[in-house]
Amino acid sequence: MINWIIGGIIFGATVLIIVRSISRMKKGESGCCGCTQSKCNCAVK
Amino acid sequence: MPLKFALVGNPNCGKTTLFNEITGSTQYVGNWPGVTIEKREGKAKKIQEDVLIIDLPGIYSLSPYSMEEIIARDYIINEMPDVVINIVDGTNIERNFYLTIQLIELGVNVVVALNMMDAVEAKGDKIDLKILEGSLKVPVVPITASKGKGVTELLEKALNVAQTAAAAGGSPLLQEIHNESIVASIEEIENRIIPTLESKVQNPRWTSLKLLEGDEKVQEALKVSVESLNQIKVYQEDLEKKFDMDIETIVADSRYRFTTDVTRKAVKKKAQASDLTISDKIDKVVTNRVLAIPLFLAMMFGIFSVTFGTVGSSTIDFVDGLVNDTIATFVLSLLEGAGAAVWLQDLIVGGIIGGLGSMLVFVPQIMILFFFLAILEDTGYMARAAFVMDRLLRKLGLSGKSFIPMLIGFGCTVPAVMSTRTLENEKDRRLTIMLVPFMSCGARLPVYALYTAAFFANNQTMVVFSLYLLGIAVAVLSGVFLKKTILKGEVAPFVMELPPYRIPTFKGLMIHMWDRGKGFVKKAGTIIFAAAVVIWFLQYFNFSFQAVSEPADSILGAIGNAIAPVFAPLGFGDWQSAVALLTGFIAKEAVVSTMGILHGVAEATESSTDLITALRTVFTPLTAYAFMAFSLLYLPCMAAFATIKREMNSWKWTLITVGYSTGIAWVVAFLIFQGGKMMGFN
Numbered sequence A: 001m002i003n004w005i006i007g008g009i010i011f012g013a014t015v016l017i018i019v020r021s022i023s024r025m026k027k028g029e030s031g032c033c034g035c036t037q038s039k040c041n042c043a044v045k
Numbered sequence B: 001m002p003l004k005f006a007l008v009g010n011p012n013c014g015k016t017t018l019f020n021e022i023t024g025s026t027q028y029v030g031n032w033p034g035v036t037i038e039k040r041e042g043k044a045k046k047i048q049e050d051v052l053i054i055d056l057p058g059i060y061s062l063s064p065y066s067m068e069e070i071i072a073r074d075y076i077i078n079e080m081p082d083v084v085i086n087i088v089d090g091t092n093i094e095r096n097f098y099l100t101i102q103l104i105e106l107g108v109n110v111v112v113a114l115n116m117m118d119a120v121e122a123k124g125d126k127i128d129l130k131i132l133e134g135s136l137k138v139p140v141v142p143i144t145a146s147k148g149k150g151v152t153e154l155l156e157k158a159l160n161v162a163q164t165a166a167a168a169g170g171s172p173l174l175q176e177i178h179n180e181s182i183v184a185s186i187e188e189i190e191n192r193i194i195p196t197l198e199s200k201v202q203n204p205r206w207t208s209l210k211l212l213e214g215d216e217k218v219q220e221a222l223k224v225s226v227e228s229l230n231q232i233k234v235y236q237e238d239l240e241k242k243f244d245m246d247i248e249t250i251v252a253d254s255r256y257r258f259t260t261d262v263t264r265k266a267v268k269k270k271a272q273a274s275d276l277t278i279s280d281k282i283d284k285v286v287t288n289r290v291l292a293i294p295l296f297l298a299m300m301f302g303i304f305s306v307t308f309g310t311v312g313s314s315t316i317d318f319v320d321g322l323v324n325d326t327i328a329t330f331v332l333s334l335l336e337g338a339g340a341a342v343w344l345q346d347l348i349v350g351g352i353i354g355g356l357g358s359m360l361v362f363v364p365q366i367m368i369l370f371f372f373l374a375i376l377e378d379t380g381y382m383a384r385a386a387f388v389m390d391r392l393l394r395k396l397g398l399s400g401k402s403f404i405p406m407l408i409g410f411g412c413t414v415p416a417v418m419s420t421r422t423l424e425n426e427k428d429r430r431l432t433i434m435l436v437p438f439m440s441c442g443a444r445l446p447v448y449a450l451y452t453a454a455f456f457a458n459n460q461t462m463v464v465f466s467l468y469l470l471g472i473a474v475a476v477l478s479g480v481f482l483k484k485t486i487l488k489g490e491v492a493p494f495v496m497e498l499p500p501y502r503i504p505t506f507k508g509l510m511i512h513m514w515d516r517g518k519g520f521v522k523k524a525g526t527i528i529f530a531a532a533v534v535i536w537f538l539q540y541f542n543f544s545f546q547a548v549s550e551p552a553d554s555i556l557g558a559i560g561n562a563i564a565p566v567f568a569p570l571g572f573g574d575w576q577s578a579v580a581l582l583t584g585f586i587a588k589e590a591v592v593s594t595m596g597i598l599h600g601v602a603e604a605t606e607s608s609t610d611l612i613t614a615l616r617t618v619f620t621p622l623t624a625y626a627f628m629a630f631s632l633l634y635l636p637c638m639a640a641f642a643t644i645k646r647e648m649n650s651w652k653w654t655l656i657t658v659g660y661s662t663g664i665a666w667v668v669a670f671l672i673f674q675g676g677k678m679m680g681f682n
């Protein structure tokens, strides 16, 4: 039971992260450089 | 509807510092002109009213000569902010006022924020605010943005202006600034030509002035007909004959005369003991033709020695012990206690903790490095380095403007590629984008830190330094090569203004360092996390989704074995290295985390070794060096790739860039390995 719960959370999070990065990159935000400088588009609007 | 206050001022006068102070955000502040290249908005936190603050790129005038000037001017004209807060560098009033005058001419509500008052006081200069307010007819508020002094008063004044004078706008002061014959021509154009134009004119007075000046952007925007242009020409020629100068100069000249006059009346400069200021004296040394480059190298070497010397290395042992021993053991016992399956234990301990841990180990070291780089940047030294490099690059036929993006590239390729927008020439811009990825970005550091710790423990500094230099050398040589072949063209002139030396603020340094650390941790928690889980999955199962006992038989092992032969001539033909380089495309740090997983750093089993020991069985110092060189030069990470594609706006050029860098990486690593072998290294 615990295996499926924790495993599910981990794989779910992985899929979520991948989907989110792809969609952010499509929108023209770099999504993964992690910086918040005004020069990057990464900063949340 | 919130009120809108726009921050407008010359480059490097402290707009972003003020923006951060008012909005509580942490936008990038750097001591060189052209840091901010896009507009940013933020809500004012210091006051009750609903106010939106807009940070704009720095500009010298409202004449649209460069991209930044067009962005800023379009914003002021089209979006009509309620108040334009004009930030003026108090130590350089005369030059800054040229823009102030143009804002006043525009007839918008202007409040002048006289910034850097601390520096003015330190110099012993006196500025008479009454005289300034009297001549400019706008409120002038002294502030010190970096210390937050005077900011509340500034906002109150601006609010006051917005609420009382909202509709009226400021007085454009034309009579005061310009000669009467110019004013007469402006009035004639306003009365005779403006009404005949097809498009509706928002601001007839200012538009007339711009038409008189021959501003092409305004002509285009209003679709002024050839007839009207001819009519305007009559006025222009009249004035040109009268003053014996071309019309642009005439108008600019009267603005200069006005600013000089105001400055002379209001500013009492303290007599300087000598003609040379301290700043000039330092510059004589650091930009000296002979000394400059050795000095720069020595400085960088010093920084690397601290980062990779005792101080830096001790942080590694600490974090390593914490993550890979204490936390891993604790989590493992927790999982065992809860009765988790073996695969789950392996996923969490071997995959996630092992993968992320091996990269996070280096975060403190990276933060130390960026702390020092931030000092160089904020004091203004980096701008000098750019200036010196410009001289060098120009001799090689490259534009010195390329150097700033390259400098930013030491932090992260993504903003560096974006900052190439300041290059007007399309070919130079492409060229710079192609070179930027060769600069060793922060994400490559964990790779160096890991490999040098394993193989060059005694001269880590030297080796890391040599890799940075290798990146620069490859970039410069590639620049020369590309400029001679596929990107031929003239070298665009580049004038770089040297900012004054400043003592960095503690807050500024902390923002820089924190940004880096936060960026790394955030990345570890997202992209690297996802990569680790996927890598773990692929090395745990085979194609029929059965757990394998030997990772070499897994899906990942098959992929790695298929591409490994490509790397064999470079000295690292094992499947783990091949896979690690592949995941390096996701993010360069993933090279380290993948190695961590594949070599079982935080393995739950008895065969638990640390990554460094494991690597020593696979690599030799020579192959390790070739591997680091390859990781430095080969294709940039996914985020950089996407940015390059967007900025190049062409698949062809993006693929050329990526293919070129990977090809170069292969050749360089090949030469290092084969050459080294021939010379008897191993």
Ligand SMILES: Nc1nc2c(ncn2[C@@H]2O[C@H](COP(=O)(O)OP(=O)(O)OP(=O)(O)O)[C@@H](O)[C@H]2O)c(=O)[nH]1
Residues within 6 Å of the ligand: B009, B010, B011, B012, B013, B014, B015, B016, B017, B018, B028, B029, B030, B031, B032, B033, B034, B035, B036, B037, B056, B057, B058, B059, B115, B116, B117, B118, B119, B143, B144, B145, B146, B147, B378, B502, B504, B505, B508
């Ligand atoms: N001494 C002193 N330095 C300041 C003050 N305000 C800002 N600075 C420094 O001035 C430099 C430039 O600051 P920024 O805020 O990046 O300037 P900017 O106007 O946004 O520059 P661009 O984005 O390039 O147009 C930084 O090194 C700041 O630390 C001040 O009040 N006093």
Ligand SMILES: [Mg+2]
Residues within 6 Å of the ligand: B015, B016, B017, B028, B029, B035, B036, B058
């Ligand atoms: Mg700025």
